[in-house]
Amino acid sequence: MAILSSSIARKVAMALSGLFLVFFLAQHFTINITSVIDPETFNSWSHFMGHNILVQFILQPVLIFGVVFHFIMGIVLEIRNNNARQISYKSFKGNRNSTWASRNMIISGAVILAFLGLHFYDFWFPEIVHKYIESNPLDATRYYPELLHKFESPVRTGLYCLAFVLLALHLWHGFSSSFQSMGWNNKYSKGLRAFTQFYAIFIPLGFIFIALYLHFNQIH
Amino acid sequence: MKLTLKIWRQKNSQTKGELKTYPIDGVEGDMSFLEMLDVLNEDLINKGEEPVVFDHDCREGICGSCSLQINGEPHGPDRLVTTCQLHMRMFNDGDTIVIEPFRAKAFPVIKDLVVDRSAFDRIQQAGGYISVNTSGNTIDANTIPVNKHDADESFEAATCIGCGACVAACKNASAMLFTSAKVSQFALLPQGRIEATERVLNMVAQMDKEGFGNCSNTGACEIECPKGISLENIARMNREYLSASLKG
Numbered sequence: 001m002a003i004l005s006s007s008i009a010r011k012v013a014m015a016l017s018g019l020f021l022v023f024f025l026a027q028h029f030t031i032n033i034t035s036v037i038d039p040e041t042f043n044s045w046s047h048f049m050g051h052n053i054l055v056q057f058i059l060q061p062v063l064i065f066g067v068v069f070h071f072i073m074g075i076v077l078e079i080r081n082n083n084a085r086q087i088s089y090k091s092f093k094g095n096r097n098s099t100w101a102s103r104n105m106i107i108s109g110a111v112i113l114a115f116l117g118l119h120f121y122d123f124w125f126p127e128i129v130h131k132y133i134e135s136n137p138l139d140a141t142r143y144y145p146e147l148l149h150k151f152e153s154p155v156r157t158g159l160y161c162l163a164f165v166l167l168a169l170h171l172w173h174g175f176s177s178s179f180q181s182m183g184w185n186n187k188y189s190k191g192l193r194a195f196t197q198f199y200a201i202f203i204p205l206g207f208i209f210i211a212l213y214l215h216f217n218q219i220h
Numbered sequence: 221m222k223l224t225l226k227i228w229r230q231k232n233s234q235t236k237g238e239l240k241t242y243p244i245d246g247v248e249g250d251m252s253f254l255e256m257l258d259v260l261n262e263d264l265i266n267k268g269e270e271p272v273v274f275d276h277d278c279r280e281g282i283c284g285s286c287s288l289q290i291n292g293e294p295h296g297p298d299r300l301v302t303t304c305q306l307h308m309r310m311f312n313d314g315d316t317i318v319i320e321p322f323r324a325k326a327f328p329v330i331k332d333l334v335v336d337r338s339a340f341d342r343i344q345q346a347g348g349y350i351s352v353n354t355s356g357n358t359i360d361a362n363t364i365p366v367n368k369h370d371a372d373e374s375f376e377a378a379t380c381i382g383c384g385a386c387v388a389a390c391k392n393a394s395a396m397l398f399t400s401a402k403v404s405q406f407a408l409l410p411q412g413r414i415e416a417t418e419r420v421l422n423m424v425a426q427m428d429k430e431g432f433g434n435c436s437n438t439g440a441c442e443i444e445c446p447k448g449i450s451l452e453n454i455a456r457m458n459r460e461y462l463s464a465s466l467k468g
Contacts, residue, residue: 006424007396007434008461077434081392084325084433090226090239091318093292094391098438103391105436177437183459185452 010077015178017070022175022199024063029203036213039144046143050127071113078106101169102177108170115163122150151214160211164204171200221247221308224316225260227272230329233336237329239318249309253296254279254286256308273332279304281446284381287388288333289320294385294444302383302446322384324393326430339430340382340398346426347419348402350411364410374408377401379447386441386449392433397441399427400457401449407460417467420460 004010031049035042049055094103101108126146130136151157175196179189222245230237244263247256254276261271277285286303290296296306311317319333327335352358366374378401386397403420406412412419435454442451 006461007394007428007432008424008458009465011434012458012462077436081394081433081436084393084431085323085391086325087323089289089292089320089323090228091289091292091320094438094440096293096297097389097440097443098391102436102438173437180437180451180455181435181458183455183457183462185455 004073010073011181014070014073014077015181017066017073018174018178020066021070022171022178024066025171025203026199029206032210033206035144035147036210042147043141043143047138047140050131050143051138067116071109074106074109099173102173105170105173108166111163111166112170115159115166118156118159118163122156148214148218151211152218154215157211157215161208164207164211167207168200168204171204172197175200221249221311221313223247223256223311223314226316226318227333228320228329229272229332230321232331233328237332239320247308249307251308252279252304253288253290253306253308254304273334275334276304281305282381284383287322287335287337287384289318289322289388291318294322294388295383295446299443300446300448302381302385305446322388324384324387324432326393326395326432327384327387335384337382337384339432340384340395342430343395343399343423343426344382344402347415347422348406350406350415352411361411366409370408373452374405377404377408377449377453380405380445380449381447383446385444385446387432389440389444390433390435391438391440392436394435394441395427395430395432396435396454396457397445397449397451399423400453403457403460404453407456416460417464420457420464424457424461 004013031042031045034045123146151160176189176193179185179192179196184192222243225242225244226239227242228237229240242260242264244256244260247259251259254274257272257274264271275285275287277283279286281302281304284302286295288295288303290303290306295301295303296310298306298310321327321329321333321335322337324335326339327337330336380398380401382398384398387393387395390397403423406419407416437451437454439451442449
C-alpha cells in the first residue's frame with residue numbers, strides 16, 4: 001500500500017491500530033469483571049454484545065481487521081528491522097539503554113497472538129457455531145456457565161495468566177510508545193506515561209484476577 | 221593496567237571479518253580509548269603486523285569521526301562522551317574489551333573498525349539546509365526575531381555531530397534520531413520554515429532509501445548519544461512529516 005510506504009507512516013499506522021486495541025481491552029475488561037461482581041449482569045451484557053447488529057456486523061469486523069492489521073504490520077516491521085542489520089554484534093548490551101519490554105515487542109506480541117488463537121478456539125468459534133451454524137434458540141443465561149466451564153482446567157487458566165503477563169509487558173512499552181510515534185512528546189508526556197504504565201499493570205492484572213477467581217471459585 | 225582486546229578485523233568490504241585477540245599491557249587510566257589503540261598499533265607496527273584501522277579526527281568530541289562499539293555499547297560504557305573522550309579509567313585491570321564497528325546495513329564496513337557513514341551525508345543533502353540568497357544582499361540572521369525556547373531547542377538539535385551512535389545502539393539500526401535532529405534544527409527557526417515541508421519529506425524518503433530500520437521507541441539512541449539528543453526530536457519529526465504529508 002502506497003500510503004504505508006514510509007517508515008513514519010508505518011509507525012503511525014501501528015500506533016493507531018494499537019491504541020484502538022488498547023481501547024477495546026478496556027471495554028472487554030469492563031464486561032468480564034461483571035462475571036465476578038454479578039453473573040446476571042455478565043449474562044445480560046454478553047447477550048447484548050452477541051446479538052446487537054451494530055456490534056456483530058460493524059464493530060466486530062472492524063475489531064478483527066484491527067487485530068489482523070496490527071499483527072501483520074508488526075511482523076512486516078520486524079522483518080524490515082532485522083534486515084537493517086544483517087551482521088549482528090558479537091557483544092550487544094541492550095539492557096544498558098532500554099527495557100526488555102521495548103526490545104522484545106515481537107516476542108510478547110507472538111505470545112499474545114498464540115493466546116488469541118486459544119481464545120478464539122475457546123469462545124469465538126463455539127459462539128459462531130452456536131449462533132449461525134447450529135442456529136440454537138436465544139438463551140441469555142448460557143454465558144456465565146460457559147465461562148466457568150472454560151476455567152475449570154488449571155492448564156488453560158495458567159496459559160491465560162501467562163498470556164496476560166506478556167500482555168502487560170507489551171502494553172508497558174506499546175501504549176506510551178504509540179503517542180511518541182504520532183508525534184506527541186511534550187510537558188504532559190510524563191503524566192501520560194504514568195497513566196499508560198498504570199493501565200499496563202491494572203488491566204492484565206484484572207484479567208488474571210478474573211481467570212483465577214473463576215478457576216478457584218468453582219473448586220470450592 | 222593489563223587488558224585483553226578482542227578487535228574486529230576485516231580486510232575490506234568484500235571479505236568476512238572476525239574478532240582477533242590482542243593482549244595489551246601498560247595502559248594508564250588517564251589515556252583515552254583512542255590513545256590506548258595508538259599504543260596497540262605502535263606495538264603491532266613494531267612487530268611487523270598490520271595496525272588496526274579506526275576512524276578519528278579532532279579527538280575533542282566535536283567532529284563525530286570516532287565511532288566503535290565497545291563492550292556492546294556505542295562509544296563505550298561512559299555517558300555523553302565520544303570514544304575519543306572515553307578514558308581507560310572506565311575499565312579495570314584484567315578486563316576483556318570487545319571492540320566492533322558500528323553495525324548497520326546502511327553503514328558497510330570499509331576495513332576493520334571503519335564504516336562508511338556517507339548515508340548520513342546523503343540524508344543531509346536531501347534537505348538539511350536552508351536556501352539563502354548569497355549574492356551580496358544577504359539579510360543578517362539576527363534581524364529575524366526567534367523565540368528563546370525555540371532557539372535553545374534548535375541549538376540542542378544542532379549539536380548532533382552525526383557520529384552514528386544512535387544507529388549503532390538501536391536494535392533496528394534506525395537513523396530516526398539523527399534525521400530528526402537535522403529536521404528539528406531548521407524546523408524550529410523561522411528561516412527553516414520556508415522549506416520545512418519538502419525538507420522532512422525528502423529527508424525521511426532518503427533515510428528509508430538508505431535501508432535504515434524503523435524506530436520502535438526503545439530510547440536506546442537517546443541514552444547512547446554522546447550529545448544527549450532528545451527523543452522529542454523524533455516526535456517533532458513525526459509531527460512535521462504527518463503535517464507535510466497532509467499538505468501533499
